[in-house]
Amino acid sequence: MNKLELQKCANQLRKHIVTSLHAAKCGHPGGSLSAADIVTYLYFEEMNIDPKAPDKPDRDRFVLSKGHVAPALYGALAMKGYFPEEELVKLRKTGEMLQGHPDMKGTPGVDMSAGSLGQGISVAVGMALSAKLSEEDYRVYTLLGDGEIQEGQVWEAAMFAGHKRLDNLVVIVDNNDLQIDGSVADVCSPYPIVDKFKAFNFHVIDVDGHDFDALDAAFKEARETKGMPTAIIAKTVKGKDVSFMENQASWHGAAPNDEQYETAMADLEKVGEALCQK
């Protein structure tokens, strides 16, 4: 996909995110919207996957370590054709497929159940190690929040991945700068994030997480990096493209009401229309 197509895709994904969370009446819009471009790039450009064969052994893997932004993953999976888009508005409903946090047992295309922070990265590391052990070529991607990296297990996993030189692993940090209780820098600063991953023997790339050219260059650089895992520190905006949600910690875990939903969708329509003018 070219840059414009990816942007349109991400815009559509954001509409799905807002719509599914509005229907659910709860959930996590802020981080889902900040991660939307990264998830779009992974599913529509980067990963070797086949919606018709979700379990094929040589596919690339994705572990959503920050599992609370499941709506971003679900939207991408539906758009790819893993399941019907009608499922998205059944998010978080009793007896339905789409759980509040990803459940691999019930949802086609979900490579691993996740959501308890700090744990998904270890699973991704295990998958990457597995490929090395059996000399397979698939690559493994995992997306973490910048608040999530306060979890000690993240650094256990990073130490191991660096030690084992897992160059088939890409760790992406969605650096939207906000967590539930406020700014990550105020709550318990994870900064400097770049230096931390460097110290754990990662190749680190600092990018604008909403710029598809930058993301494209970063993931290509990760592919070319040998002998060490890559960490992509993606600077993002929490609540991206929904005016009243942008940079607001309060939109970490609250769904829009009917009125807010209309405003949010109008905001996203505007972004979409601007892309159509290009």
Add this chain to the structure above:
Amino acid sequence: MSEVKKIATRESYGNALVELGKEHEDLVVLDADLAAATKTGIFKKEFPERHIDCGIAECNMMGIAAGLSLTGKVPFASSFAMFAAGRAFEQVRNTIGYPKLNVKIGATHAGISVGEDGATHQCNEDIALMRTIPNMVIINPSDDIEARAAVKAAYAYKGPVYLRFGRLAAPVINDKPDYEFEIGKGVTVREGKDITIVATGLEVGFAVEAAENLEKDGIDARVINIHTIKPIDKDIIIKAAKETKKLFTVEEHSVIGGLGSAVCDVLCENAPAPVYKIGMRDRFGESGPAAELLHKYELDAEGIYKQVKANL
């Protein structure tokens, strides 16, 4: 009396992994800097490329095991029970139990027979913790023969299994030509019609010895070996409750949440019967030689005998 062969079940674990490793290339073993103690070092010597030392990071180890299981390997993640079930509880619950992954957890150094290391390393809570996780199978073998059979059965079973092993050399009690191991199947190791002693792990051998001493007092005690605590063999327990007057459960574990609780759960729903739970009675252990601790906490044959007599 002839010399009884003794071997620690952690040793059986290491040996069984080697036997399995020869047959199955997908088997991988993880450890967290305890290979010499958990005995996965035996496997490491044979198959260094399939032994993964994760360093002192048990939570991460459980996640790595999950990732390996998702990509075609059969991982055995090993540490002390304290760290495998205790420290990494939530990782085991969310990353292994919830997605029902094919991960085997080899937890050694369970119970107070850890000995001199003391209370911080004597895990008397692991069975209780693991029992609460849906999908988890829990096996606590009684000797070398059962432990090796359990490791092989765990490999053959698809899904998460918690294997509990001891540090202390335990007498071999299952050296019989007709011995068979089946997950979830209790074993009547001694017939009896007065009372039933339901034991698990290291305590099975002690329970048999206690039953022999009780016989001298005219008490005919049945002894049941529950090697699989989950799923538990309900039938064998209900039958014992109906055919004998009282049940005594014996475990090297807290009386809260372990075998005793599992037996009571079965009985209160199916065949209410009096049960006395022998185990660690809501307290921590301490440092000391294993045999002395087992004696002090009345978890050796003499202790079981005394507690049965006092609570008939």
